[in-house]
Amino acid sequence: MKLLLGVLALITLVVVVTLVTSKSITIDSPRVNIPGQGAVLGSIAETLWTKQTFYSFRGIPYAESPSGELRFKPPVSRRPWQGTFDARNFGKRCPVITTVGKLNAEQLAEDLEDCLNLNVYTKNLAAKQPVMFYIYGGGFYNGSASDHPPQHLLEKDIVLVVPQYRVGALGWLTTHTVDMPGNAPVMDLLLALGWVQNHIHAFGGDPTRVVIFGQSAGAVMSGALLLSPKTPEHYFKRSIVQSGAITASWGINRTPLAQVKRICEALQCEQCADKRVQYECLRKVDVLTLLRVTTEESFSPVIGDEQGVLPAEPQTLLRNLKRTVPLMAGFTKHDGTFVLATLYDTLVARYGSISKLTVRQLANTLIDLGKDSTSLSNNLLLRMLFKPNILDTNNHTAAWPAYIDIANIIYIKSPVIAYANELQRRGAAPVYLYTFDYAGEHTRFGYEFGNSQYPFEGGVHHSNDNIYVFATHKLNANDTQIAKKMVDLWYTFAADGIPKVADQPALSIQAMASESGPYFHINQEVSVDSDILTELTATVDDPESYKLIRTSTLPPALPPFVPID
Numbered sequence: 001m002k003l004l005l006g007v008l009a010l011i012t013l014v015v016v017v018t019l020v021t022s023k024s025i026t027i028d029s030p031r032v033n034i035p036g037q038g039a040v041l042g043s044i045a046e047t048l049w050t051k052q053t054f055y056s057f058r059g060i061p062y063a064e065s066p067s068g069e070l071r072f073k074p075p076v077s078r079r080p081w082q083g084t085f086d087a088r089n090f091g092k093r094c095p096v097i098t099t100v101g102k103l104n105a106e107q108l109a110e111d112l113e114d115c116l117n118l119n120v121y122t123k124n125l126a127a128k129q130p131v132m133f134y135i136y137g138g139g140f141y142n143g144s145a146s147d148h149p150p151q152h153l154l155e156k157d158i159v160l161v162v163p164q165y166r167v168g169a170l171g172w173l174t175t176h177t178v179d180m181p182g183n184a185p186v187m188d189l190l191l192a193l194g195w196v197q198n199h200i201h202a203f204g205g206d207p208t209r210v211v212i213f214g215q216s217a218g219a220v221m222s223g224a225l226l227l228s229p230k231t232p233e234h235y236f237k238r239s240i241v242q243s244g245a246i247t248a249s250w251g252i253n254r255t256p257l258a259q260v261k262r263i264c265e266a267l268q269c270e271q272c273a274d275k276r277v278q279y280e281c282l283r284k285v286d287v288l289t290l291l292r293v294t295t296e297e298s299f300s301p302v303i304g305d306e307q308g309v310l311p312a313e314p315q316t317l318l319r320n321l322k323r324t325v326p327l328m329a330g331f332t333k334h335d336g337t338f339v340l341a342t343l344y345d346t347l348v349a350r351y352g353s354i355s356k357l358t359v360r361q362l363a364n365t366l367i368d369l370g371k372d373s374t375s376l377s378n379n380l381l382l383r384m385l386f387k388p389n390i391l392d393t394n395n396h397t398a399a400w401p402a403y404i405d406i407a408n409i410i411y412i413k414s415p416v417i418a419y420a421n422e423l424q425r426r427g428a429a430p431v432y433l434y435t436f437d438y439a440g441e442h443t444r445f446g447y448e449f450g451n452s453q454y455p456f457e458g459g460v461h462h463s464n465d466n467i468y469v470f471a472t473h474k475l476n477a478n479d480t481q482i483a484k485k486m487v488d489l490w491y492t493f494a495a496d497g498i499p500k501v502a503d504q505p506a507l508s509i510q511a512m513a514s515e516s517g518p519y520f521h522i523n524q525e526v527s528v529d530s531d532i533l534t535e536l537t538a539t540v541d542d543p544e545s546y547k548l549i550r551t552s553t554l555p556p557a558l559p560p561f562v563p564i565d
C-alpha cells in the first residue's frame, strides 16, 4: 500500500493550469500531489547566502477548522480536496487580539479559527532529506508560521516544516470533560507530525529523520510531545529545545478549572459553576469577544487532560520515559530580561516608580513570580547575588545585574538545565547544552513597544537566537557569520546528531558527561566549557555587566509597597 502511494506521488514541475486562480500563473510553479489529500501549488524563492532555489508551500491545511462543534476539541484530519490548493500564500494565523482586533465586520464574519495549516519548504522534491519541524513560541497565546522565514535554514539540504497550532483561550481552555478535554494545541502538533509521517516524502523529506525544534513556549510544546504517551515513537528522532522547558513553572497551568469559570463569568453567562454551561458559553461566543475578555489570562498545557496527552507531572513522565531521544538544549545569556521588563512595567503601572521598593522587596517579588513555595531559593539568591549592604536600600542601580540573573535562572536557565539533566541522567541518548552569548546588532528587547523606558539593557535577550536561525532581519557581515554558525549547528545536530560548525573544523562539541557539562558557548567563536552552573551567575560575574545598567536619576518617593499577587 505504501509503495502504491509512493508511486502515486507524482511530482510535476509544469506550466500549471489549475482551478487555483484566473490570475497569472508563473512558469515552473511547483505542484505536488499529496496522496489522499489533494494537489498543492507552491511558489519559488531563493536562499539568502548562496541563492539556491527552493519551493515554498504555505498554509497547507492539515486539520478541519476547529470552529463550531470542533472548537476546543481534538483536531480532525483535513478532508481531501478537489482541484489544486493554492499554497502560495500563508494561511490564516491562529486568532490573537492584535490581529483580530483590527478586522472589519466583513472579515470578522469569516471563519477566523481555520488556522490549522502548515508550511513546507524544500529544495528538492525527489530527495530523502532530514525534516526539521519547527514549533513557534509566543507565550501560548501568540505565534504564527509567517514569522519564521526559511531563507537561512534552506541553505542546508533539509525539508523545513512550520505548523500552526491553536493558541490562547481557543486552544487551551478545558473543563476536564469530553466537551473541552484540554491540551488541544499539543494534539494539533501530534496531528501535524502524523501528516509529516504520511506526506513529507512527497516534498523530498525522509519521515524517519524528523527533528522537532521549538523556542520558548515552543520548547515547552516539544517537551509535551516528548513526554506524551500519545506520541508514537517514530514521529520524531531528535529534539532541540531553545529557551524554555516543560519543567518551568510557567510550562503548566495548575488552575485551569478556575480559569474557565472566571472566563465564563467574564462573558456574563449564567450558572458558570456548571461545566456544561461553561462549555456552551465558550463554544458559542464569537472569537473577538473571547479574545477581549482573555487578554490578561495566561495559558499553558495542563496535567490530566481527557485524552491522556499529559497524564502526570512532567517530572514523573520524564523519569518514566522509555524513549531515547538525543537532545540539544540551551538558552540565551540574558534570557530573563523580558520577564524583568514585564515586572518593571507592572510595578511602574502600580506605583509610578520602583523607588519605593527596597532591593530585597523587588528581588523577592521577582523570585516569587517563579512560584517557588519555599523561601530557600529566595534567601540563597539574595545571599549569593547581592552585596548585603544594598538589600535594604531602595537604590536599585547596582542591583540590575543580579535581578537579571534571578530572572534568567528562575524562568529559563534552571528549567532548561533540569530538563537536560533528567534526560542526561538516564544516559540513553546524548544531551548537548549551549548558551547563546552573541550580542549582535538586533535585539528582541522591547520589540513591540520599544525599550527606552527601562533602566537596564536587554542584553542577549530572549529570542535573539532566532534572529540568526530564521531570516527575520537584514544582517550585517558579523551577524551573518553567527547566522551561518547557528544554521550549521542546528543542521548538523538535526542531520547527524552531533553539532558542528564548518568554519571551526577543529572544534569538538561533546555531549554532557555529567549534570554540569560539558556545554558550549555560541559566540563569534563557538567554544566549549565545563560547568553549566557558572552560567547561573553569568551576569553578576561578567566584568562587562555594568554595561547592562542604564543610569537614571531616582524619582521621588511614592506610596508604600504592597507585594503583587
Ligand SMILES: *[C@@H]1O[C@H](CO)[C@@H](O)[C@H](O)[C@H]1NC(C)=O
Pocket (backbone or CB within 6 Å): 096, 097, 098, 142, 143, 144, 147, 448
Ligand atoms: C503577536 O505577535 C505579533 C508578531 O507576529 C505581534 O505583532 C503582536 O503584537 C503579538 N500580539 C500580542 C497580543 O502580543
Ligand SMILES: *[C@@H]1O[C@H](CO)[C@@H](O)[C@H](O)[C@H]1NC(C)=O
Pocket (backbone or CB within 6 Å): 395, 396, 397, 398
Ligand atoms: C546607588 O548605587 C550606585 C551604584 O552603586 C551609586 O553609584 C550611587 O551613588 C548610589 N546612590 C545613592 C543615592 O546612594
Ligand SMILES: *[C@@H]1O[C@H](CO)[C@@H](O)[C@H](O)[C@H]1NC(C)=O
Pocket (backbone or CB within 6 Å): 476, 477, 478, 524
Ligand atoms: C565585526 O567584528 C569585528 C571584530 O570582531 C569588529 O571589529 C567590528 O566592529 C564588527 N563589525 C560590526 C559591523 O559589528
